[in-house]
Amino acid sequence: MLRCYIGLGSNQGDSKSIIAEVLKKLNGSTGIEVTGVAPLYRTAPQGYLEQDDFINTVAEINTTLSPLALLSALQQIETDLGRVRTVRWGPRTVDLDLLLYGDETIILPKLQVPHPRMHQRAFVMVPLADLNKELELSGERVSVTAKRLAGEQRIVKLDDMRLS
Ligand code: X6L
Ligand code: MG
Ligand code: MG
Numbered sequence: 001m002l003r004c005y006i007g008l009g010s011n012q013g014d015s016k017s018i019i020a021e022v023l024k025k026l027n028g029s030t031g032i033e034v035t036g037v038a039p040l041y042r043t044a045p046q047g048y049l050e051q052d053d054f055i056n057t058v059a060e061i062n063t064t065l066s067p068l069a070l071l072s073a074l075q076q077i078e079t080d081l082g083r084v085r086t087v088r089w090g091p092r093t094v095d096l097d098l099l100l101y102g103d104e105t106i107i108l109p110k111l112q113v114p115h116p117r118m119h120q121r122a123f124v125m126v127p128l129a130d131l132n133k134e135l136e137l138s139g140e141r142v143s144v145t146a147k148r149l150a151g152e153q154r155i156v157k158l159d160d161m162r163l164s
Pocket of ligand 1: 043046090150
């Protein structure tokens with residue numbers, strides 16, 4: 001049994017409902033148990049800027065699946081939820097990224113873990129730090145990285161917006 005972290009993002013359709021649906025499908029998948037979900041965040045689009053804000057979060061799972069079996073389970077859920085690949089870095093109903101697979105390093109043509117750019121992205125590191133403050137990545141605590149990135153990139157916890 002391995003502890004893994006999955007990045008979730010959506011900026012097309014009813015992103016909150018889509019993420020709820022994804023979490024149900026993840027937890028219902030053979031060999032995957034969702035053990036935690038960070039708060040939802042509204043985040044500025046990165047890479048391709050002319051698109052709507054994203055809703056992002058991170059899920060913590062236990063899995064008995066191999067990395068590639070887990071990757072195909074994630075891709076199947078993306079397809080089930082109607083993801084269509086058009087513009088590179090463009091809008092998507094849902095994106096599921098395998099961020100961490102235990103403490104393993106995986107370098108395959110179609111899968112790199114830890115996700116090679118996660119430590120640069122507030123929309124990954126901030127929810128990851130919510131789930132596990134002790135976690136370290138390339139020698140730095142994720143909570144430290146997350147604080148720095150949150151000061152540089154636009155990211156707002158959704159619950160913080162309820163009273164506004
Ligand atoms: C320069 C060049 C600076 C490229 C940044 C960053 C590219 C992130 C792609 C980049 C660059 C990405 C999400 C997103 C995407 C998401 C938010 C990507 C892949 N996915 N923006 N942009 N949330 N906020 O989930 O992450 S496309
Ligand atoms: Mg992504
Ligand atoms: Mg992806």
